[in-house]
Amino acid sequence: MAPIAVIVGAPGAGKTTIGGLVAGVLGVPFVDTDAIIEAEAGKPIPEIFIDDGEDAFRALERAAIATALADFAGILALGGGAILSEETRELLSRHTVVYLSVELSDAVRRVGLGAGRPLLAMNPRATLKYLLDQRRPLYSAVATHTVATDGRDPADIADEVVTLLK
Numbered sequence: 001m002a003p004i005a006v007i008v009g010a011p012g013a014g015k016t017t018i019g020g021l022v023a024g025v026l027g028v029p030f031v032d033t034d035a036i037i038e039a040e041a042g043k044p045i046p047e048i049f050i051d052d053g054e055d056a057f058r059a060l061e062r063a064a065i066a067t068a069l070a071d072f073a074g075i076l077a078l079g080g081g082a083i084l085s086e087e088t089r090e091l092l093s094r095h096t097v098v099y100l101s102v103e104l105s106d107a108v109r110r111v112g113l114g115a116g117r118p119l120l121a122m123n124p125r126a127t128l129k130y131l132l133d134q135r136r137p138l139y140s141a142v143a144t145h146t147v148a149t150d151g152r153d154p155a156d157i158a159d160e161v162v163t164l165l166k
């Protein structure tokens with residue numbers, strides 16, 4: 001088994017939102033690895049970062065992704081930093097990966113003050129600029145399809161993804 005598609009992109013790209021919409025249109029299950037990690041840790045992501053640190057979160061994330069890539073047959077959304085792992089990038093090379101791209105201004109507007117995203121808890125604009133600059137090449141490297149999301153409605157983006165997957 002393998003996911004129908006894996007959704008990657010920066011925080012605020014709309015991975016969780018668009019992933020759910022695409023799954024709804026296709027009538028298949030949707031899961032977000034952040035939700036799997038929270039269920040396994042028994043606490044929300046900010047608490048994992050506070051209690052256990054980012055490295056512990058990344059270890060849970062690598063494990064959740066490896067399991068989902070092997071076992072899950074729906075639409076799978078990853079967290080924005082998942083592609084920082086070389087091991088994860090290597091696993092993704094065998095899958096259909098949709099990169100939802102977003103520019104800084106839309107990403108900042110969408111994440112606001114970073115609620116629930118511990119990396120963005122302080123100075124979201126500067127942090128997002130840094131994350132986008134660091135990660136854009138990694139998202140592109142794993143992507144089999146790229147969809148630009150700036151200034152577009154979630155339903156419109158989801159339609160484009162569904163069309164790509166046909």
Ligand SMILES: Nc1ncnc2c1ncn2[C@@H]1O[C@H](COP(=O)(O)OP(=O)(O)O)[C@@H](O)[C@H]1O
Nearest residue numbers: 010011012013014015016017018110152153154
């Ligand atoms: N295309 C879009 N246009 C406007 N707002 C969006 C769009 N996609 C997502 N959002 C909003 O932006 C926020 C972040 O979306 P989310 O799906 O959680 O992104 P990600 O999982 O990539 O971080 C949510 O409040 C969501 O409703």
Ligand SMILES: O=C(O)C1=C[C@@H](OP(=O)(O)O)[C@@H](O)[C@H](O)C1
Nearest residue numbers: 010011012034079080081117118
């Ligand atoms: O960019 C990151 O490193 C992170 C993004 C978050 O997911 P979203 O991209 O869905 O916000 C979440 O996995 C965690 O807060 C770390």
Ligand SMILES: [Mg+2]
Nearest residue numbers: 015016034079
């Ligand atoms: Mg998300």
